[in-house]
Amino acid sequence: MQRVRVVQYGLGPIGCDTAKALLEKEGVDLVGAVDIAPDKVGKDLGEVLGLGRKLGVRVTGDAPALFRKVRADVVSHTTGSFLKDVYEQLESAAKAGVCVVSSTEELIYPQLRNPGLAVKLDGIARRHGSTILGTGVNPGFVMDTLALVLTGVSRNVRSIRMTRRVDASTRRMPLQRKVGAGMKPAEFRKLVKQGKIGHVGLMESMFLVATALGWRLTATKEKVEPVLAARKRVTRYFTVAAGEVAGIKHTASGYCGRRRVIEMDLSIFIGAPKPMDSIEIEGDPKLHMVMPGGVSGDVATVASLVNAIPRVLESEPGLMTMLDLTVPRAFRAT
Amino acid sequence: MQRVRVVQYGLGPIGCDTAKALLEKEGVDLVGAVDIAPDKVGKDLGEVLGLGRKLGVRVTGDAPALFRKVRADVVSHTTGSFLKDVYEQLESAAKAGVCVVSSTEELIYPQLRNPGLAVKLDGIARRHGSTILGTGVNPGFVMDTLALVLTGVSRNVRSIRMTRRVDASTRRMPLQRKVGAGMKPAEFRKLVKQGKIGHVGLMESMFLVATALGWRLTATKEKVEPVLAARKRVTRYFTVAAGEVAGIKHTASGYCGRRRVIEMDLSIFIGAPKPMDSIEIEGDPKLHMVMPGGVSGDVATVASLVNAIPRVLESEPGLMTMLDLTVPRAFRAT
Numbered sequence: 001m002q003r004v005r006v007v008q009y010g011l012g013p014i015g016c017d018t019a020k021a022l023l024e025k026e027g028v029d030l031v032g033a034v035d036i037a038p039d040k041v042g043k044d045l046g047e048v049l050g051l052g053r054k055l056g057v058r059v060t061g062d063a064p065a066l067f068r069k070v071r072a073d074v075v076s077h078t079t080g081s082f083l084k085d086v087y088e089q090l091e092s093a094a095k096a097g098v099c100v101v102s103s104t105e106e107l108i109y110p111q112l113r114n115p116g117l118a119v120k121l122d123g124i125a126r127r128h129g130s131t132i133l134g135t136g137v138n139p140g141f142v143m144d145t146l147a148l149v150l151t152g153v154s155r156n157v158r159s160i161r162m163t164r165r166v167d168a169s170t171r172r173m174p175l176q177r178k179v180g181a182g183m184k185p186a187e188f189r190k191l192v193k194q195g196k197i198g199h200v201g202l203m204e205s206m207f208l209v210a211t212a213l214g215w216r217l218t219a220t221k222e223k224v225e226p227v228l229a230a231r232k233r234v235t236r237y238f239t240v241a242a243g244e245v246a247g248i249k250h251t252a253s254g255y256c257g258r259r260r261v262i263e264m265d266l267s268i269f270i271g272a273p274k275p276m277d278s279i280e281i282e283g284d285p286k287l288h289m290v291m292p293g294g295v296s297g298d299v300a301t302v303a304s305l306v307n308a309i310p311r312v313l314e315s316e317p318g319l320m321t322m323l324d325l326t327v328p329r330a331f332r333a334t
Numbered sequence: 335m336q337r338v339r340v341v342q343y344g345l346g347p348i349g350c351d352t353a354k355a356l357l358e359k360e361g362v363d364l365v366g367a368v369d370i371a372p373d374k375v376g377k378d379l380g381e382v383l384g385l386g387r388k389l390g391v392r393v394t395g396d397a398p399a400l401f402r403k404v405r406a407d408v409v410s411h412t413t414g415s416f417l418k419d420v421y422e423q424l425e426s427a428a429k430a431g432v433c434v435v436s437s438t439e440e441l442i443y444p445q446l447r448n449p450g451l452a453v454k455l456d457g458i459a460r461r462h463g464s465t466i467l468g469t470g471v472n473p474g475f476v477m478d479t480l481a482l483v484l485t486g487v488s489r490n491v492r493s494i495r496m497t498r499r500v501d502a503s504t505r506r507m508p509l510q511r512k513v514g515a516g517m518k519p520a521e522f523r524k525l526v527k528q529g530k531i532g533h534v535g536l537m538e539s540m541f542l543v544a545t546a547l548g549w550r551l552t553a554t555k556e557k558v559e560p561v562l563a564a565r566k567r568v569t570r571y572f573t574v575a576a577g578e579v580a581g582i583k584h585t586a587s588g589y590c591g592r593r594r595v596i597e598m599d600l601s602i603f604i605g606a607p608k609p610m611d612s613i614e615i616e617g618d619p620k621l622h623m624v625m626p627g628g629v630s631g632d633v634a635t636v637a638s639l640v641n642a643i644p645r646v647l648e649s650e651p652g653l654m655t656m657l658d659l660t661v662p663r664a665f666r667a668t
Binding site: 002021024081084117137141145146150153154155156157158212213214215261283284285286287288289290291292294295297299300301302303304306307308321323324325326327328329330332333334 | 347355358413471475479480483484485486487488489490491493543546547548549556595617618619620621622623625626627629633634635636637638642643655657658659660661662663664666667668
């Protein structure tokens, strides 16, 4: 089996964990690393990852130059949530004919908020033989792909309900911040009004599911509320006083006419009891799936990126979604 | 969207239910029906299905003649469990350039018991532009595809345990008979020794999972035991006295050297309490999935066949497995 040459693009917490996972992966060579943080550029990747040894891979801020210099098969991309913000990064990989697995949440269904950019990127990727995929756990798996997989053994699917409860205290710092941990309720509500808080990708998951099943949504409803801490909570990164924001409850529904066909209920907060994922398919047969404990976030996100690599490499070029590729599975077990 | 022209090949209980599902399916035209039973051949399909109306589709015993006469896109094939028994049927469809979705259990991983036939069929299918897929619930979904999908969000997958418990009293007659309902324990054990009883497809599921994850199994263990009825049980089809066989417990393990990497535990018996499916992935993260009630058999098997149609049509030609096609999902929801 041929070795796979990977560039890690983005060295935040998820990017660093992904780089470590790639280093451990048999058959994978980590051939480059990109980040713009001044305290990372120019350093050896081993130092940035805190490995206590050099890897001979220097972190660069100039991705296009790296792609000209180093032959790579895939970019593992973990820099941002919004397509607009990361578009040029993806384009530089596509133009170099390098495939991309990305944690960019909006890429789960890029047609939703950036149809123009999606078409443009797809065209460039096709012309240069690059396959681009957005993946992850949520969005990317528990509230979209996995639900769709379950519909594969049901007929007359009438509606889908997905529930996810995550204890944010077990998650990385940026995620705890994103869900508003430690905020005053008024501040949280102000940010909700400004559209600055909420789980990025929830609506992308909904539209991916709807499109795959042929539901043309005529209306959607969405609500972001704070979950307040009943008592004081201390995490590695934040202290949340009783009455302050512990996290978010983000719910959404999708309708075909008067019929509610998709219901999503996502809670991410410090101290959430009994984390879990649940999917209910109203169809013939009815199906109910529960994952006690839930698919625990950051480790699983890293796994989803690494595991997507062989499937992206075998795919036709273009901007793809999880539904355009073959069945997800581990990139070789141990 | 183009209409899909389907031939139903096999009119046993699953075949008849599938034909009914196809008739209800928007965008699908049922253009032919094949069975060899003398009481079905020559009759109108509507009569055979007990619809009380004619469909204008006459059941024929001569599939090759039908394929010459009628243009079809896909055959829904539900005639038998063993590749050897159904090979000629599949070949006739492949030679006509018609795609196939089949419930033949051995097709889930045809390389296991019939590598020669698999290569031959694959070649014919490729030459004639036909895609052939074996699918179903078990094998085909709960103890293979679904487990693999879950490994997509885990790293360092070390082992997989799959458990399925089915209450056979809710299932079709041939299945109740296949699991030995109503037999004397001695008779059951004799049939086990002769290799005549056991769940067809269990080992196919194991090898599909192992191959997909890169595990080269060095040894497998398999055990088929009777489950005895603690009290008298009466189903639509069988009466089982206390002490007689209520069904089977079929377990299997797969090893890489000394390490057990796959564990399967399947019980199908009349009166099984709390039917369910469960999958545990030992990896990073660990994952545990439960489906209370389980994926209930026959309805779900029909669904898996119907839902596979669009994915087979979009695929490259050849003899495929569930892993070669895109993510399973419902063939349009309602």
